Amino acid sequence: MGGIQFIINMALGSLIYLGLLIFVVGFVHKLYNVYYKTPQPLKIPQTPQPTTLGGVILRMAGDVLFFRSLSKGTTLLFFSGWIFHVTFFLILQRHLRYVLSPVPACVTFLNQAALFIGFVLLLALIVLLVRRLLDERTKYVTNFSDVFVLLLIIGIVTTGIMMRYEPFRPDVVGVKGFISDLLAPATAVGYMTLHPAHAPASLMFIFHLGLVSILLMYFPFSKLMHSGGYFFSPTRNMINNPRDVRYVNPWDKGSKEEATK
Amino acid sequence: MTDAKAPTDAPGDCNARVQELIKYVKLPYDHVELTGEIKVPKIQRDSMIKVHAQQLTSKDTLARLGYPTDGLIPNWKEVFLEKMDEILKKYKSVRLFMDICVRCGACTDKCHYFLGTGDPRNMPVARAELMRKVYRRYFTWPGKLFGSKFVDGWDLSEEVLVLWYTYFYQCSECRRCAVFCPYGIDTAEITMAAREILNSVGLVQKYMHEIIDKAQVLGNNLGMQANAVVNSLEFVRDELQETTEIPEIDVPIDVEGADVLFVTPSADFFASPHIESLYGYAKVFHQAGISWTMSTHASEGGNFGMFVHNYEHMKKINKRIWDAARALKVKRVIGGECGHMWRVLSSFSNTMWGPFDYLDAKYPRPQHICEFTLDMLKRGALKIDKTANAEFTATIHDSCQVARGMEMGGQKYGQFEIPRGVIKGVCEKFVDMPENTIKERTFCCAAGQGLLGDDMMPTRVKGAMPRMQAYSYVKKENGVNFLALICAICKAQFSKMLPTYGFPMEEVGGIHQLVGRAIVLGAKEGI
Known part of the structure; x- marks a missing residue:
């Protein structure tokens, strides 16, 4: 094993482990300790809020799956945003084939269309970026981080697509071996004793995975937390029945004595 | 959260500097040209940066509210961050809202x-970013x-304070x-959070907080003593008896054992057109044959405490x-026409002072006057003559x-x-304004949640533009000539805005003004 190869193996391994660690710990911490644990004193559901739990779940599903709230506003943003999220999800779930063995049918069913979907994803991202820079009002509120995260994902998608073409095509068996090695407990131990998994000899692949690791590390500290955060949004997840069912403020539970004093 | 060492840049008098920057100045204002269309304007940076709400300076009031009494406090940065x-x-x-905004821009053209x-x-996301910039700097790891x-992000500075005070008082x-x-x-x-943070460092807006104080000390927003409340309600009763020529019609005060405790904004006692709705309520109760009472202790339905994240004031x-309700041993609590009062009554009060197991479980607790009136209409308890409203083509501002x-x-x-049901029940002609301006997408009257003061005229006039456009549209298309409201603040705002935009002031009124006109009294059927 060459020295450079060893360094690449160690670096890539470190990056991925670190990325996964920060992502999982950060994501769970934010969701549980911050979004879940912070008390909500009053009921603030917002129209059209249903008066039953089932209705609330349906409403939220409409927001998550079809961007119902967003669709009431700007058409271009709604379409490009929705297409981006859906194609991103499709591409993401296709990546399960590098982790799962044997590969289930639900992962491979898009085989024929996958590349096309990848291009649609890239296009949607470019539309989002261009819109952000051209739309006067959105541009006004755009921060550096907003552009950064778009560019990061564009980088990931572009390197991903390029790997479908020669001469960037990596050895798929090597990639799969690398990933399953990485995730095997034995390799984690090996990594700690400086025997990391073997990265495939593809610069594009290393680049792709490196960007993904950066995204993972960035995720819990960024606006990307909207993904999990949405489910805790009190204007969306509370049932609109405050007169029928008493909602108790976690930091002011109230009591009969206080009320009649 | 005290790691932010408040850098005392140029110690001097920070209060004097900030006061100079947010000093209230009477500004000229003009209305927007009416075309019937709501156009999204081009960005005009800082066009409203000079509009500042007047500040509360009465030391007694400030002390009672628990806020600093001498303007901006010297160690404000520390207190600011602690409160935040x-x-x-x-x-x-x-x-959560600090964290998850992606600045997609969907809200940028939605604020009136x-x-x-x-x-x-005044784009919602930009307004929220005023706080997020501080949040990201002091409350996130990076x-x-x-x-x-x-x-x-932003380091705390007097400029940041000034921007906060300016723009969190341009959000309704x-x-x-x-x-x-x-x-x-x-x-x-x-906005509610930002206002409370500003309060904690000594920048307290006048109009709203004066009322929050009066409501706690005297029991109503207008600052009337109990005998003044009685006087004005007796006047209402006399007026009613005179105009209807029915001696039994009453506006009962502090009647123990009545079925219904009725609470409504104190503006209803004598402001115009508010008082017309009060006549309407009294007629509905009278005709329905339900015993009701108003209270000198609870002489106010409104609750300006809601406008600030100061839970204690609202609760009190x-x-x-x-x-x-307990003292008068009533079975039901019904509330009159008011917007935010309804949010507090229906959504928050059960949390703050519930459970209301001492009230009649058959009815929503508390109940909206429109729920009550529509129920009475449906049950045939009210005899209605719609021709009394024949001159009106009504529309509703949600x-x-x-x-x-x-x-x-x-x-x-x-x-x-339900409010539309009530209007249609008493008025033959009803037309809705365009879909994107009503129901869940309704526009604010532009004076709600503490911005009704005369100091806010520039934003009140400009902010009323979307509603005025929609109103002028149905006026032209359908000959609408009555803007029906269910909120005291909307009534006050629009009776000023309609004339400003060139419409007659009389076209503004409450839903129960229409009800009051159409009820045929005397033909008592009851339920």
């Missing part, structure tokens, strides 16, 4: 103040570690932006109603807090259907 930390830990809404003024800081530049907490937000980010929650103001903040009648969209 406290609110972030107590309000999930604020904490932005549509009317073009000032980019901000704490790498500083404000790294996270697009109407929640329209949150309808379109993919995550339901509610700028109202952020709300207590009067439930104390009165009040923001009712439209987006509560349910009515136990059903989704009840808050739209």
Whole structure:
């Protein structure tokens, strides 16, 4: 094993482990300790809020799956945003084939269309970026981080697509071996004793995975937390029945004595 | 959260400097040309930056409210961050909304103040960013570690304070932006938090906080003593008996054992056109044959405490109603025409002072006057002569807090259907304004949630533009000549805005004004 190869193996391994660690710990911490644990004193559901739990779940599903709230506003943003999220999800779930063995049918069913979907994803991202820079009002509120995260994902998608073409095509068996090695407990131990998994000899692949690791590390500290955060949004997840069912403020539970004093 | 060493840049008198920057100046204002269309304006930077709400300076009032009495305090940065930390830990809404905004821009053209003024800081996301910039700098890891530049944040400075005081008092907490937000980010929650943080360092807006104080000390927003309340209600009763020529019609005060305790904004006691609705309520109760009473202790339905994330004030103001309900041993509590009052009554009071197990379980607790009147209409308890309203083609302005903040009648969209049901029950001709200006997408009257003071005229006039456009549209298309309202603040605002935009003031009125006109009294059928 060459020295450079060893360094690449160690670096890539470190990056991925670190990325996964920060992502999982950060994501769970934010969701549980911050979004879940912070008390909500009053009921603030917002129209059209249903008066039953089932209705609330349906409403939220409409927001998550079809961007119902967003669709009431700007058409271009709604379409490009929705297409981006859906194609991103499709591409993401296709990546399960590098982790799962044997590969289930639900992962491979898009085989024929996958590349096309990848291009649609890239296009949607470019539309989002261009819109952000051209739309006067959105541009006004755009921060550096907003552009950064778009560019990061564009980088990931572009390197991903390029790997479908020669001469960037990596050895798929090597990639799969690398990933399953990485995730095997034995390799984690090996990594700690400086025997990391073997990265495939593809610069594009290393680049792709490196960007993904950066995204993972960035995720819990960024606006990307909207993904999990949405489910805790009190204007969306509370049932609109405050007169029928008493909602108790976690930091002011109230009591009969206080009320009649 | 005290790691932010408040750098005492140029110690001097920070209060004097900030006061100079947010000094109230009477500014000229003009209305927007009416075309019937709501156009999204081009950005005009800082076009409203000179509009500042007047500040509260009465030391007694400030002391009673628990806020600093001498303007901005010298160690304000410390107190500011402590208060912000406290609110972030107590309000999930604020904490979450700081974190998850992606600045997608969906809300940027939804605020009536932005549509009317073009000032980019009146775009909901830009308004919220005023707080997020501080949040990212002082309350996130990257901000704490790498500083404000790294996270697009701001270090606290007097300029930041000035921007906060300016633009968090140009938000009427109407929640329209949150309808379109993919995550339901509610700028109202952020504005309420910002106002309380400003209060804690000594920048207290006058109009709203004076009322919060009066409501706690005297029991109503207008600051009337109990005998003044009695006097004005007796006047209403005399007036009613005279005009209807029915000696039994009454506006009962503090009657123990009545079925219904009725609470309504104190403006209804004598302001115009509010008082017309009070006549309407009295006629409905009289004709329905239900014993009711008003209370001198709970002489106010409104609760300005809601406009600030100061839970204690809101709670204390709300207590009067439930104390009165217990003392008068009523079975039901019914509330009159008011927007935010309804949000507090229906959505918050059960949390603060519930459970209401001492009230009649058959009825919603508390109940909206429109729920009550529509029920009476449906049950045939009221004899109605629609020709009394023949001269009117009515439309309804959905009040923001009712439209987006509560349910009515136990059903989704009840808050739209029930008031419309009442209008249609008493008035032959009813037309809705364009779809994007009503129901859940309704525009605020532009004076709600503490911005009704005369000091806010520039934003009131510009912010009323969307509603005025929609009204002028149905006026031209359908000959509408009555703007029906269910909110005291809307009534006050529009009776000033209609003339400003060139319409007759008389076209503004409450729903129960229409009801009062159409009820045929005497032909008593009861239920």
